[in-house]
Amino acid sequence: MEYKEEDYLSLSGIQHFMFCRRQWALIHIEQQWEENLRTVEGRLMHISAHDSIKTETRGDIIITRGLPVFSKELGVYGVCDVVEFYQSDEGVNLFGRPGRYLPCPVEYKKGRPKENDMDRLQLAAQAYCLEEMLCCTIKTAYLYYGETRHRAEVPITTEMRDKVKNVFAEMHHYYNRRYTPKVRPTKQCKACSLKNICLPVLCKNKNADAYINHMLKEESSEKIT
Ligand code: SF4
Incomplete structure (x- = not known):
């Protein structure tokens, strides 16, 4: 199945x-959308990684920043922070360049490696797009973490490709129905950039009246002190 361009979702x-x-x-x-310190820092890091669309050569490696990518099969579009092209017999021809090159996406992250696989999945989605656009197979990609200043190698496996496909299929399903799931407070709500819009505490207290009374009490006690 191929998605129409107007149905593409944001890869990130x-x-x-x-x-x-x-x-x-x-x-x-x-x-x-609501900005907080984390989202602003993350955005600034991406702006410097993209540094407008630019290509440079370092030895045998061609480095492209801010490369737009898409996949008809996933129905997504996005931008790769960095794509490095390595000379390889398994690679593809690049316009104006002798030899064959294999692309390798590198995604920049502000913090440190996470326990969950959300960063790896985003990277695998970029690899999926590049594979579809350039008709090649990408075996390896990298995540660079600003806090540890470390570049971690990420193997692009069949399992990851399948997971990426399933996750985007679910996203399209939600999007087609314009469905916003209800609040389910978890410990990650504390770090959520939308907690002031989502108001998970309303759900935690179950009773909206109780929450509003609580907030009014807090407000009046602040005025007294
Ligand atoms: S506050 Fe919690 S439930 Fe609401 S959007 Fe954020 S993470 Fe999700």
């Missing part, structure tokens, strides 16, 4: 979706 949305499906729906379906 896989991060939001894996973090919390409601967060993804609030951002990508309801177009709500």
Whole structure:
């Protein structure tokens, strides 16, 4: 199956979706967004990684920054922070360059490696797009973490490709129905950039009246002190 261009979803949305499906729906379906320190720092890091679309050569490696990518099969579009092209017999021809090259996406992250696989899935989705666009097979990609200043190798496996496919199929399903899941508070709500819009505490208290009374009490006690 191939998606139409007008139905493409943002590739980077896989991060939001894996973090919390409601967060993804609030951002990508309801177009709500709230900046906090983490999102601003993350955005600044990506701006410097993209540094506009630029290509340079270092030895045998061609490095491209801010490369737009898409996949008809996944129905997604996005931008790769960095794609390095290594000379390889298994690679593809690049316009104006002798030899064959294999692409290798490198994604920049502000923090440190996470326990979950959301970063790896985003990277695998980029690899999926590049494979489809350039008719090649990518075996390896990299994640660079700003906090540890370390570049971690990520094997692009069949399992990861399948997972990426399934996750985007689920995202398209939600998007077609314009479905925003209900609040399910978890410990990650504390770090969520949308907690002030989503208000998970309302759900935790179950009773909206109780929450509003609580907030009014807090407000009046602040005025007295
Ligand atoms: S506050 Fe919690 S439930 Fe709401 S969007 Fe964020 S992570 Fe999801």
